[in-house]
Amino acid sequence: MLKPLYEKEDSLGTVHKNWDSEWWKKFLELSEDFTKTLVIRNVLTDAEVNQFNRWTLNALREVFLRQNTNYDFRLYIGSISQSFQYLKENLFIHLPKEDDTPHSWAERVFCNDEKFAIIMNSSEKFSDEMATKISEYYAPLIEIAGIPLRGINITIFIGNYGFTPLGIHKDHPGEHVMHLHLGPANKIMYNWDLDEYEKMTNNVQNNKNVTPLLAFADKYEFGTKDIYYMPWNKYHIGNTEEMSVGISIWFNHLPYRKLLPHMLRSFRRQIFSESNQSKIEFISPFLINNDDASNNSRKQFEQMIALFDEGMINPYNSFGTIIREVYEDYCISLSSNQGWNTVPISRDKDLVEGGQANMEDVHFSDDDEICAIKPFKIKYKKTGQNTISLFIRGNKIDLKFHPEIIKVIETINLSEPISVGELLERLNQSWPREVGVYILKMMYNLKGITLNKGEK
Numbered sequence: 199m200l201k202p203l204y205e206k207e208d209s210l211g212t213v214h215k216n217w218d219s220e221w222w223k224k225f226l227e228l229s230e231d232f233t234k235t236l237v238i239r240n241v242l243t244d245a246e247v248n249q250f251n252r253w254t255l256n257a258l259r260e261v262f263l264r265q266n267t268n269y270d271f272r273l274y275i276g277s278i279s280q281s282f283q284y285l286k287e288n289l290f291i292h293l294p295k296e297d298d299t300p301h302s303w304a305e306r307v308f309c310n311d312e313k314f315a316i317i318m319n320s321s322e323k324f325s326d327e328m329a330t331k332i333s334e335y336y337a338p339l340i341e342i343a344g345i346p347l348r349g350i351n352i353t354i355f356i357g358n359y360g361f362t363p364l365g366i367h368k369d370h371p372g373e374h375v376m377h378l379h380l381g382p383a384n385k386i387m388y389n390w391d392l393d394e395y396e397k398m399t400n401n402v403q404n405n406k407n408v409t410p411l412l413a414f415a416d417k418y419e420f421g422t423k424d425i426y427y428m429p430w431n432k433y434h435i436g437n438t439e440e441m442s443v444g445i446s447i448w449f450n451h452l453p454y455r456k457l458l459p460h461m462l463r464s465f466r467r468q469i470f471s472e473s474n475q476s477k478i479e480f481i482s483p484f485l486i487n488n489d490d491a492s493n494n495s496r497k498q499f500e501q502m503i504a505l506f507d508e509g510m511i512n513p514y515n516s517f518g519t520i521i522r523e524v525y526e527d528y529c530i531s532l533s534s535n536q537g538w539n540t541v542p543i544s545r546d547k548d549l550v551e552g553g554q555a556n557m558e559d560v561h562f563s564d565d566d567e568i569c570a571i572k573p574f575k576i577k578y579k580k581t582g583q584n585t586i587s588l589f590i591r592g593n594k595i596d597l598k599f600h601p602e603i604i605k606v607i608e609t610i611n612l613s614e615p616i617s618v619g620e621l622l623e624r625l626n627q628s629w630p631r632e633v634g635v636y637i638l639k640m641m642y643n644l645k646g647i648t649l650n651k652g653e654k
Contacts, residue, residue, distance in 0.1 A: 217334070217335040217336070217338065218338055219338040219341065219342065221338075222336075222338050222339040222342060223342065225238075225339075225427075226342070226343070229427055229429075232374050232429055232449075233429050234429065235387075235389055235416065235418060235426075235427065235428045235429065235432065236426070236427040236428075237418050237419075237420050237424060237425070237426050237427075238424065238425040238426075238427070239420075239423075239424050240423050240424065241378075241423060241424065241425045242378060242380075242422075242423040242424075242425075243423070244423075246423075247380050247381070247422060247423060249331075250328065250331075250378065250380055250443075250445060251299055251300055251380055251443060253325045253327050253328040253331075254300055254321075254325070254328075254354055254356070254380070254443055254445070255294035255298055255299075255300060255303060256294075256324075256325050256327070257318060257321050257324040257325040257328065257354065258294055258303075258316075258318070258356075259293055259294050260324040260325070260543075260549070261290075261318065261324055262289070262290040262291075262292070262293055263290075263293070263549055264549070265285075265286060265290055267282055267285065269319055269320035269323055269324075269540070270317075270319040270320065271285075271316075271317070271318050271319065272315075272316070272317045272318075272319075273285060273289055273314065273315070273316055274314060274315040274316075274317075274357075274359065274363040275312065275313070275314055276313050276314075276363075277363045277406070279363070289307070292306065292307045300356055300380075300441070300443045301382060301441050304356070304357075304358075304441055313357075313358060313359050313360055314357045314358065314359060315355065315356070315357035315359035315362070315363050316354070316355070316356040316357055317353060317354075317355055318353065318354040318356075319351065319353045320351050320352070320353075320539065320540050321351075321352040321353065321354045321445075322350075322351060322352045322538045322539070322540055322542075323540040323541075323542065323543065324543075326542040326543070326645060328352065328445070329352065329538055329542065330571060330572075330574075332352065332445075332447060333536040333538075333573050333574070334572065334573055336350075336447070336536075337536070337573040340536070340537060345529075345532055345533060345536075345537040346372070346449045346450050346451045346452070346537065347450075347451065347452035347457070347460075347529075347532075348372070348373075348450035348451065348452045348460065348539070349450055349532055349537050349538060349539035350447065350448060350449055350450065350536075350537040350538055350539065351447075351448050351450070351538065351539040351540065352445060352446065352447055352448070353445075353446045353448065354443070354444070354445055354446070355436075355442075355443070355444045355446065356442075356443050357438070357441065357442070358383070358438065358439065358440050358441045358442070359438065360437060360438070360439055361406075361408050361435055361436070361437050362435050362436045362437070364404055364435075365403075365404035365405045365406045365408070365435065366388075366390070366395070366402075366404070366405040366406075366408060366411065366433050366434065366435045367403060367404050367405075367433065367434070367435070368392065368430070368431070368432065368433045368434070369430045370430065370450075371430055371431075371451075371453050372430055372450060372451030372452060372453055373430045373448055373449075373450050373451070374427070374428070374429050374430055374448070374449045374450075374451070375427070375428050375430075375446050375447065375448050375449075376425060376426070376427045376446070376447045376449070377420075377425065377426040377427070377428075377444050377445070377446045377447075378425055378444065378445040378446075378447070379420050379421065379422060379423070379424050379425070379426065379442070379443075379444050380422060380442070380443040380444060380445065381421060381422030381423075381442055381443070382422060382440075382441065382442065383438055383439070383440035383441055383442040384419055384420065384421040384422075384438070384442070385419070385420060385421075385426075385436055385437065385438040385442055385444060386417060386418065386419045386436065386437045386438075387417075387418045387419075387420075387426055387428065387434055387435075387436050387437075388408075388412060388415035388416070388417055388418075388434060388435050388436075388437070389415060389416040389418065389428065389432040389433070389434050390411070390414065390415050390416075390432065390433040390434070391432070391433075392431050392432070392433065394414070395411075395433040398411065398414065399411070408435060430451075450539070458521075461521055461524055461525055461528065464524055464525075464527075464528045526579070527579075527587070527589075527594060530577045530579060530589045531577075531589050531592050531593075531594055532592065533575075533577060533589070534574065534575065534576060534577040534589035534590060534591060534592060535574065535591050535592035536573060536574055538592065540592070541591055541592035541593055541644075542591055542592075542644075542645045544643050544644055544645065545557060545560075545642065545643045545644075545645065546643055557639065557643050560639065560642065560643075560649070562618045562635050562638055562639065562649070563618065563619075563651075563652060564617060564618055564619025564622075564652075565617060565618075565619065565651075565652025566617065566618045566649055566650065566651050566652045567615045567616065567617050567618070567649070567650040567652065568610070568615070568616060568617075568618060568621070568638060568642070568647045568648065568649055568650075569610075569613065569614065569615040569616070569647060569648050569650075570610050570611055570612075570613045570646070570647055570648075571645065571646065571647065571648060572613050574591060574646065575611050576588060576589065576590050576607050576610060576611060576641065576646050577589040578603070578604065578607055580599060581596070582599075583599070584598060584599050585597070585598060585599055586598075586599040586600075586603055586604075588603075588607070590640070590641055590644040590645075590646040591644050591645050591646050593644050595640065595644075597637075600629060600633075601626075602625045602626050602629045602634070603637065605624065605625060606621065606625070606634065606637060606638075609621055609624070610641070610646075610647060615650070617652070618635075618638065621634075621638075622634050622635075
Protein backbone atom coordinates (compact mmCIF):
# COMPACT_ATOMS: atom_id res chain seq x y z
CA MET A 199 0.00 0.00 0.00
CA LEU A 200 1.32 3.45 -0.91
CA LYS A 201 2.19 5.74 1.96
CA PRO A 202 0.36 9.11 2.16
CA LEU A 203 2.01 12.37 1.26
CA TYR A 204 4.15 13.99 3.91
CA GLU A 205 1.63 15.28 6.43
CA LYS A 206 3.23 18.72 6.91
CA GLU A 207 3.49 19.43 3.21
CA ASP A 208 1.15 22.47 3.21
CA SER A 209 2.40 24.30 6.28
CA LEU A 210 5.45 25.93 4.71
CA GLY A 211 3.90 27.25 1.53
CA THR A 212 0.98 28.88 3.34
CA VAL A 213 3.03 30.57 6.07
CA HIS A 214 6.09 32.08 4.37
CA LYS A 215 5.75 33.21 0.76
CA ASN A 216 8.84 35.27 0.15
CA TRP A 217 11.77 32.85 0.47
CA ASP A 218 13.05 34.82 3.44
CA SER A 219 15.21 33.44 6.26
CA GLU A 220 12.14 32.36 8.25
CA TRP A 221 10.84 30.42 5.25
CA TRP A 222 14.16 28.60 4.93
CA LYS A 223 14.39 27.92 8.67
CA LYS A 224 10.95 26.32 8.47
CA PHE A 225 12.11 24.32 5.45
CA LEU A 226 15.14 23.05 7.35
CA GLU A 227 12.88 22.07 10.24
CA LEU A 228 10.38 20.18 8.07
CA SER A 229 13.07 18.48 5.99
CA GLU A 230 15.01 17.64 9.16
CA ASP A 231 18.11 19.43 7.89
CA PHE A 232 17.92 18.25 4.28
CA THR A 233 17.31 14.57 5.18
CA LYS A 234 13.57 14.07 4.47
CA THR A 235 11.59 14.21 1.24
CA LEU A 236 9.07 17.05 1.28
CA VAL A 237 6.28 18.57 -0.85
CA ILE A 238 5.44 22.25 -0.36
CA ARG A 239 2.22 23.54 -1.90
CA ASN A 240 1.59 26.81 -3.79
CA VAL A 241 4.97 28.46 -3.31
CA LEU A 242 5.32 30.03 -6.75
CA THR A 243 2.96 32.72 -8.04
CA ASP A 244 1.30 32.64 -11.46
CA ALA A 245 3.63 35.44 -12.58
CA GLU A 246 6.69 33.46 -11.45
CA VAL A 247 5.51 30.35 -13.30
CA ASN A 248 5.05 32.37 -16.49
CA GLN A 249 8.44 34.00 -16.12
CA PHE A 250 10.24 30.69 -15.46
CA ASN A 251 8.52 29.21 -18.52
CA ARG A 252 9.81 32.11 -20.62
CA TRP A 253 13.33 31.71 -19.24
CA THR A 254 13.13 27.97 -19.96
CA LEU A 255 12.42 28.70 -23.62
CA ASN A 256 15.23 31.29 -23.68
CA ALA A 257 17.63 28.65 -22.36
CA LEU A 258 16.51 26.23 -25.06
CA ARG A 259 17.04 28.92 -27.67
CA GLU A 260 20.59 29.54 -26.42
CA VAL A 261 21.45 25.84 -26.60
CA PHE A 262 19.86 25.44 -30.05
CA LEU A 263 21.57 28.46 -31.60
CA ARG A 264 24.94 27.48 -30.16
CA GLN A 265 24.35 23.76 -30.81
CA ASN A 266 26.05 23.28 -27.48
CA THR A 267 25.58 19.93 -25.76
CA ASN A 268 28.81 20.15 -23.76
CA TYR A 269 26.88 20.62 -20.52
CA ASP A 270 24.97 17.33 -20.86
CA PHE A 271 21.91 18.32 -22.86
CA ARG A 272 19.83 15.26 -23.67
CA LEU A 273 16.74 14.40 -25.72
CA TYR A 274 14.92 11.12 -25.31
CA ILE A 275 12.30 9.92 -27.77
CA GLY A 276 10.54 7.18 -25.89
CA SER A 277 13.33 5.68 -23.83
CA ILE A 278 16.06 6.22 -26.46
CA SER A 279 18.66 8.98 -26.02
CA GLN A 280 19.15 10.72 -29.36
CA SER A 281 22.49 11.47 -31.02
CA PHE A 282 23.98 14.90 -31.60
CA GLN A 283 23.34 14.48 -35.33
CA TYR A 284 19.67 13.83 -34.60
CA LEU A 285 19.54 16.96 -32.43
CA LYS A 286 21.04 19.08 -35.21
CA GLU A 287 18.66 17.79 -37.85
CA ASN A 288 15.44 17.47 -35.86
CA LEU A 289 15.50 19.64 -32.74
CA PHE A 290 17.86 22.61 -32.98
CA ILE A 291 16.03 23.88 -36.09
CA HIS A 292 12.88 24.51 -34.01
CA LEU A 293 13.70 27.74 -32.21
CA PRO A 294 11.06 28.82 -29.64
CA LYS A 295 9.04 31.84 -30.78
CA GLU A 296 8.47 35.00 -28.76
CA ASP A 297 4.84 34.12 -27.97
CA ASP A 298 5.46 30.41 -27.31
CA THR A 299 4.85 28.55 -24.09
CA PRO A 300 6.74 25.30 -23.53
CA HIS A 301 3.47 23.48 -24.27
CA SER A 302 2.81 25.28 -27.59
CA TRP A 303 6.44 24.86 -28.64
CA ALA A 304 6.34 21.11 -27.91
CA GLU A 305 3.10 20.73 -29.90
CA ARG A 306 4.87 22.17 -32.97
CA VAL A 307 8.00 20.05 -32.60
CA PHE A 308 6.79 16.60 -31.56
CA CYS A 309 4.17 14.36 -33.15
CA ASN A 310 0.83 13.79 -31.44
CA ASP A 311 1.25 11.72 -28.29
CA GLU A 312 4.95 11.16 -29.01
CA LYS A 313 6.69 10.57 -25.69
CA PHE A 314 9.75 12.76 -25.24
CA ALA A 315 12.00 14.08 -22.51
CA ILE A 316 14.44 16.97 -22.63
CA ILE A 317 16.97 17.06 -19.79
CA MET A 318 19.03 20.24 -19.80
CA ASN A 319 21.80 20.20 -17.22
CA SER A 320 23.72 23.32 -16.11
CA SER A 321 20.82 25.48 -17.30
CA GLU A 322 22.13 28.37 -15.18
CA LYS A 323 24.75 28.76 -17.94
CA PHE A 324 22.11 29.41 -20.57
CA SER A 325 19.66 31.61 -18.64
CA ASP A 326 21.40 34.12 -16.42
CA GLU A 327 18.01 35.70 -15.64
CA MET A 328 16.80 32.40 -14.20
CA ALA A 329 20.04 31.92 -12.26
CA THR A 330 19.82 35.44 -10.82
CA LYS A 331 16.20 35.03 -9.69
CA ILE A 332 16.85 31.65 -8.08
CA SER A 333 19.96 33.12 -6.42
CA GLU A 334 17.68 35.67 -4.76
CA TYR A 335 15.45 32.84 -3.53
CA TYR A 336 18.19 30.83 -1.87
CA ALA A 337 20.43 33.71 -0.69
CA PRO A 338 18.98 33.49 2.86
CA LEU A 339 19.60 29.72 2.86
CA ILE A 340 23.30 30.03 2.13
CA GLU A 341 23.54 32.69 4.84
CA ILE A 342 22.24 30.01 7.23
CA ALA A 343 23.72 26.80 5.83
CA GLY A 344 26.59 27.93 3.59
CA ILE A 345 27.48 27.12 -0.02
CA PRO A 346 27.93 23.39 -0.72
CA LEU A 347 31.47 22.71 -1.84
CA ARG A 348 30.55 21.18 -5.19
CA GLY A 349 28.35 24.16 -5.93
CA ILE A 350 24.79 24.56 -7.15
CA ASN A 351 23.34 23.89 -10.59
CA ILE A 352 20.01 23.78 -12.43
CA THR A 353 18.55 20.94 -14.48
CA ILE A 354 15.40 21.62 -16.51
CA PHE A 355 13.08 18.70 -17.31
CA ILE A 356 10.59 19.10 -20.18
CA GLY A 357 8.28 16.46 -21.58
CA ASN A 358 5.42 14.00 -21.38
CA TYR A 359 7.77 11.08 -20.92
CA GLY A 360 5.80 8.98 -18.44
CA PHE A 361 8.41 7.39 -16.21
CA THR A 362 11.77 9.19 -16.35
CA PRO A 363 13.80 7.41 -19.06
CA LEU A 364 16.75 7.10 -16.66
CA GLY A 365 14.86 4.36 -14.78
CA ILE A 366 14.90 3.97 -11.01
CA HIS A 367 18.22 5.41 -9.83
CA LYS A 368 19.90 7.29 -7.03
CA ASP A 369 21.90 10.50 -7.31
CA HIS A 370 25.53 10.96 -6.34
CA PRO A 371 26.22 11.21 -2.59
CA GLY A 372 25.46 14.68 -1.26
CA GLU A 373 23.37 15.87 -4.22
CA HIS A 374 20.16 17.23 -2.68
CA VAL A 375 17.53 18.52 -5.11
CA MET A 376 14.67 21.04 -4.96
CA HIS A 377 12.23 20.87 -7.87
CA LEU A 378 10.13 23.92 -8.83
CA HIS A 379 7.14 22.57 -10.76
CA LEU A 380 5.79 24.72 -13.59
CA GLY A 381 3.23 22.22 -14.89
CA PRO A 382 0.83 22.31 -16.56
CA ALA A 383 0.50 18.58 -15.82
CA ASN A 384 1.14 17.13 -12.37
CA LYS A 385 4.15 14.97 -11.63
CA ILE A 386 4.59 12.03 -9.26
CA MET A 387 7.88 11.11 -7.64
CA TYR A 388 8.39 7.64 -6.16
CA ASN A 389 11.04 7.13 -3.46
CA TRP A 390 12.63 3.98 -2.06
CA ASP A 391 15.04 3.80 0.88
CA LEU A 392 18.52 2.70 -0.20
CA ASP A 393 18.79 -0.51 1.79
CA GLU A 394 15.24 -1.68 1.08
CA TYR A 395 15.52 -1.09 -2.65
CA GLU A 396 18.90 -2.81 -2.95
CA LYS A 397 17.58 -5.85 -1.07
CA MET A 398 14.47 -6.08 -3.26
CA THR A 399 16.30 -5.72 -6.57
CA ASN A 400 19.75 -7.11 -5.84
CA ASN A 401 21.09 -3.57 -6.38
CA VAL A 402 19.81 -3.06 -9.94
CA GLN A 403 20.72 0.45 -11.17
CA ASN A 404 18.70 2.50 -13.70
CA ASN A 405 15.95 -0.05 -13.35
CA LYS A 406 13.31 0.15 -16.12
CA ASN A 407 11.15 -2.60 -14.56
CA VAL A 408 9.22 -0.06 -12.49
CA THR A 409 5.63 -1.22 -12.06
CA PRO A 410 6.23 -4.22 -9.73
CA LEU A 411 8.12 -1.94 -7.31
CA LEU A 412 5.60 0.91 -7.03
CA ALA A 413 3.70 -0.77 -4.19
CA PHE A 414 6.84 -0.52 -2.03
CA ALA A 415 7.52 3.17 -2.76
CA ASP A 416 6.68 6.42 -1.02
CA LYS A 417 4.58 8.46 -3.44
CA TYR A 418 4.74 12.26 -3.73
CA GLU A 419 2.41 14.03 -6.16
CA PHE A 420 2.71 17.73 -6.88
CA GLY A 421 1.36 20.26 -9.38
CA THR A 422 1.94 23.71 -10.82
CA LYS A 423 3.46 26.19 -8.32
CA ASP A 424 4.44 23.39 -5.89
CA ILE A 425 7.95 22.50 -4.73
CA TYR A 426 9.33 19.00 -4.23
CA TYR A 427 12.49 18.42 -2.19
CA MET A 428 14.48 15.16 -2.01
CA PRO A 429 17.76 14.25 -0.28
CA TRP A 430 20.40 12.34 -2.22
CA ASN A 431 19.98 8.97 -0.52
CA LYS A 432 16.74 7.86 -2.18
CA TYR A 433 16.24 5.61 -5.13
CA HIS A 434 13.62 7.40 -7.17
CA ILE A 435 11.81 7.84 -10.44
CA GLY A 436 9.45 10.52 -11.72
CA ASN A 437 6.28 10.12 -13.76
CA THR A 438 4.52 12.75 -15.87
CA GLU A 439 2.14 11.31 -18.47
CA GLU A 440 1.24 14.73 -19.88
CA MET A 441 3.40 17.71 -20.79
CA SER A 442 5.14 19.36 -17.83
CA VAL A 443 8.17 21.49 -17.06
CA GLY A 444 10.24 21.33 -13.89
CA ILE A 445 13.26 23.29 -12.72
CA SER A 446 15.50 21.27 -10.43
CA ILE A 447 18.06 23.07 -8.26
CA TRP A 448 20.88 20.85 -7.08
CA PHE A 449 22.79 21.57 -3.87
CA ASN A 450 25.92 19.47 -4.28
CA HIS A 451 27.75 18.58 -1.08
CA LEU A 452 31.21 17.06 -1.42
CA PRO A 453 32.08 13.81 0.38
CA TYR A 454 35.44 13.82 2.21
CA ARG A 455 36.87 11.12 -0.04
CA LYS A 456 36.27 13.29 -3.11
CA LEU A 457 37.69 16.52 -1.73
CA LEU A 458 41.31 16.05 -2.83
CA PRO A 459 40.50 14.83 -6.41
CA HIS A 460 38.07 17.76 -6.75
CA MET A 461 40.72 20.25 -5.64
CA LEU A 462 43.28 18.73 -8.03
CA ARG A 463 40.86 19.19 -10.93
CA SER A 464 40.36 22.78 -9.83
CA PHE A 465 44.15 23.16 -9.64
CA ARG A 466 44.50 21.97 -13.21
CA ARG A 467 41.91 24.47 -14.44
CA GLN A 468 43.37 27.38 -12.46
CA ILE A 469 47.06 26.87 -12.95
CA PHE A 470 47.40 26.70 -16.74
CA SER A 471 46.62 29.52 -19.11
CA GLU A 472 43.86 28.96 -21.66
CA SER A 473 46.36 29.01 -24.50
CA ASN A 474 48.56 26.39 -22.84
CA GLN A 475 45.58 24.13 -22.15
CA SER A 476 44.86 23.96 -25.88
CA LYS A 477 48.42 23.04 -26.90
CA ILE A 478 49.21 19.46 -27.82
CA GLU A 479 52.83 19.20 -26.72
CA PHE A 480 54.74 16.50 -24.93
CA ILE A 481 57.24 16.55 -22.08
CA SER A 482 60.60 15.21 -23.19
CA PRO A 483 61.52 11.69 -22.10
CA PHE A 484 64.08 11.59 -19.31
CA LEU A 485 67.38 9.78 -19.59
CA ILE A 486 68.86 7.23 -17.21
CA ASN A 487 72.47 7.37 -18.38
CA ASN A 488 74.06 8.29 -15.06
CA ASP A 489 73.68 7.64 -11.36
CA ASP A 490 72.29 11.07 -10.42
CA ALA A 491 68.57 10.36 -10.78
CA SER A 492 67.57 13.85 -9.60
CA ASN A 493 69.40 15.46 -12.53
CA ASN A 494 67.67 13.19 -15.02
CA SER A 495 64.22 14.61 -14.37
CA ARG A 496 65.19 18.28 -13.83
CA LYS A 497 64.81 19.30 -17.48
CA GLN A 498 61.33 17.81 -17.64
CA PHE A 499 60.32 19.58 -14.42
CA GLU A 500 61.49 22.92 -15.84
CA GLN A 501 59.41 22.26 -18.96
CA MET A 502 56.35 21.72 -16.80
CA ILE A 503 57.02 24.85 -14.73
CA ALA A 504 57.17 26.91 -17.92
CA LEU A 505 53.49 26.11 -18.52
CA PHE A 506 52.38 27.86 -15.34
CA ASP A 507 50.86 31.29 -15.77
CA GLU A 508 53.09 34.12 -14.62
CA GLY A 509 51.96 35.34 -11.20
CA MET A 510 50.09 32.13 -10.40
CA ILE A 511 50.81 29.82 -7.48
CA ASN A 512 54.50 29.22 -6.89
CA PRO A 513 55.03 25.61 -8.00
CA TYR A 514 58.08 25.33 -5.72
CA ASN A 515 55.88 25.69 -2.64
CA SER A 516 54.92 22.63 -0.63
CA PHE A 517 52.00 20.53 -1.87
CA GLY A 518 49.95 21.55 1.16
CA THR A 519 50.54 25.25 0.51
CA ILE A 520 49.52 24.90 -3.14
CA ILE A 521 46.33 22.96 -2.30
CA ARG A 522 45.42 25.53 0.38
CA GLU A 523 45.78 28.33 -2.18
CA VAL A 524 43.72 26.42 -4.74
CA TYR A 525 41.05 25.64 -2.14
CA GLU A 526 40.83 29.27 -1.04
CA ASP A 527 40.55 30.56 -4.61
CA TYR A 528 37.97 27.91 -5.42
CA CYS A 529 35.77 28.90 -2.47
CA ILE A 530 36.04 32.64 -3.17
CA SER A 531 35.25 32.03 -6.84
CA LEU A 532 32.18 29.94 -5.96
CA SER A 533 31.06 32.58 -3.46
CA SER A 534 31.32 35.36 -6.07
CA ASN A 535 28.87 33.38 -8.24
CA GLN A 536 26.43 32.58 -5.38
CA GLY A 537 27.51 28.96 -5.59
CA TRP A 538 26.67 28.35 -9.25
CA ASN A 539 28.84 25.64 -10.79
CA THR A 540 29.16 27.34 -14.17
CA VAL A 541 30.02 30.93 -14.95
CA PRO A 542 27.56 32.95 -17.06
CA ILE A 543 28.23 33.49 -20.74
CA SER A 544 30.23 36.72 -20.95
CA ARG A 545 28.67 39.65 -22.78
CA ASP A 546 31.24 39.54 -25.57
CA LYS A 547 29.94 36.04 -26.35
CA ASP A 548 26.24 36.93 -26.12
CA LEU A 549 24.34 36.16 -29.29
CA VAL A 550 23.01 39.18 -31.15
CA GLU A 551 21.60 39.62 -34.61
CA GLY A 552 24.38 38.90 -37.06
CA GLY A 553 26.63 37.02 -34.62
CA GLN A 554 28.22 37.72 -31.25
CA ALA A 555 28.24 40.97 -29.30
CA ASN A 556 31.28 43.23 -29.57
CA MET A 557 32.56 44.81 -26.37
CA GLU A 558 34.52 47.30 -28.47
CA ASP A 559 31.17 49.00 -29.09
CA VAL A 560 30.56 49.47 -25.34
CA HIS A 561 31.65 52.82 -23.91
CA PHE A 562 31.31 54.30 -20.43
CA SER A 563 30.41 57.98 -20.09
CA ASP A 564 30.05 60.02 -16.88
CA ASP A 565 26.23 60.00 -17.09
CA ASP A 566 25.97 56.21 -17.36
CA GLU A 567 24.82 54.34 -14.26
CA ILE A 568 26.31 51.07 -13.09
CA CYS A 569 25.05 48.74 -10.38
CA ALA A 570 25.93 45.34 -8.95
CA ILE A 571 23.56 42.53 -9.89
CA LYS A 572 21.89 41.39 -6.69
CA PRO A 573 22.61 39.15 -4.86
CA PHE A 574 26.08 38.72 -6.42
CA LYS A 575 29.12 40.39 -4.88
CA ILE A 576 32.51 40.98 -6.43
CA LYS A 577 35.20 39.41 -4.25
CA TYR A 578 38.89 40.17 -4.06
CA LYS A 579 42.05 38.81 -2.48
CA LYS A 580 45.38 40.62 -2.18
CA THR A 581 47.84 38.04 -3.45
CA GLY A 582 51.15 39.83 -2.97
CA GLN A 583 52.80 43.17 -2.49
CA ASN A 584 51.87 44.24 -6.01
CA THR A 585 49.03 41.95 -7.11
CA ILE A 586 45.35 41.49 -6.41
CA SER A 587 42.88 38.85 -7.61
CA LEU A 588 39.30 39.82 -8.46
CA PHE A 589 36.55 37.20 -8.49
CA ILE A 590 33.64 38.20 -10.71
CA ARG A 591 30.75 35.74 -11.16
CA GLY A 592 33.13 32.80 -10.77
CA ASN A 593 35.90 34.26 -12.96
CA LYS A 594 39.29 35.00 -11.43
CA ILE A 595 41.15 38.04 -12.77
CA ASP A 596 44.69 38.96 -11.66
CA LEU A 597 45.61 42.66 -11.68
CA LYS A 598 48.42 44.89 -10.54
CA PHE A 599 47.43 46.10 -7.07
CA HIS A 600 46.26 49.62 -6.39
CA PRO A 601 44.19 50.60 -3.30
CA GLU A 602 41.68 52.37 -5.56
CA ILE A 603 40.63 48.97 -6.94
CA ILE A 604 39.33 48.01 -3.49
CA LYS A 605 37.41 51.31 -3.31
CA VAL A 606 35.75 50.54 -6.64
CA ILE A 607 34.73 47.04 -5.49
CA GLU A 608 33.40 48.15 -2.12
CA THR A 609 31.35 50.93 -3.72
CA ILE A 610 29.87 48.58 -6.32
CA ASN A 611 29.09 45.95 -3.69
CA LEU A 612 26.72 48.39 -1.97
CA SER A 613 24.36 47.33 -4.80
CA GLU A 614 23.14 50.90 -5.29
CA PRO A 615 23.12 52.59 -8.71
CA ILE A 616 25.95 55.09 -9.12
CA SER A 617 27.01 57.14 -12.11
CA VAL A 618 30.35 56.36 -13.68
CA GLY A 619 31.37 59.98 -13.23
CA GLU A 620 30.56 60.00 -9.51
CA LEU A 621 32.36 56.70 -8.91
CA LEU A 622 35.52 57.81 -10.68
CA GLU A 623 35.37 61.23 -8.99
CA ARG A 624 35.66 59.55 -5.60
CA LEU A 625 38.91 57.88 -6.53
CA ASN A 626 42.41 59.19 -6.13
CA GLN A 627 42.91 61.62 -8.98
CA SER A 628 46.42 60.33 -9.52
CA TRP A 629 44.88 57.03 -10.66
CA PRO A 630 44.32 57.23 -14.42
CA ARG A 631 40.64 57.38 -15.37
CA GLU A 632 41.15 54.91 -18.21
CA VAL A 633 42.28 52.27 -15.71
CA GLY A 634 39.03 52.69 -13.77
CA VAL A 635 37.00 52.47 -16.99
CA TYR A 636 38.95 49.36 -18.04
CA ILE A 637 38.08 47.61 -14.76
CA LEU A 638 34.40 48.61 -15.01
CA LYS A 639 34.28 47.33 -18.58
CA MET A 640 35.77 44.01 -17.47
CA MET A 641 33.19 43.72 -14.66
CA TYR A 642 30.40 44.49 -17.11
CA ASN A 643 31.63 41.94 -19.63
CA LEU A 644 31.66 39.19 -16.97
CA LYS A 645 28.12 40.14 -15.83
CA GLY A 646 29.24 41.48 -12.48
CA ILE A 647 27.46 44.82 -13.03
CA THR A 648 24.68 46.34 -15.11
CA LEU A 649 25.09 49.42 -17.29
CA ASN A 650 22.29 51.92 -17.91
CA LYS A 651 23.19 54.51 -20.51
CA GLY A 652 22.64 58.11 -19.48
CA GLU A 653 21.18 60.83 -21.67
CA LYS A 654 23.54 62.18 -24.28
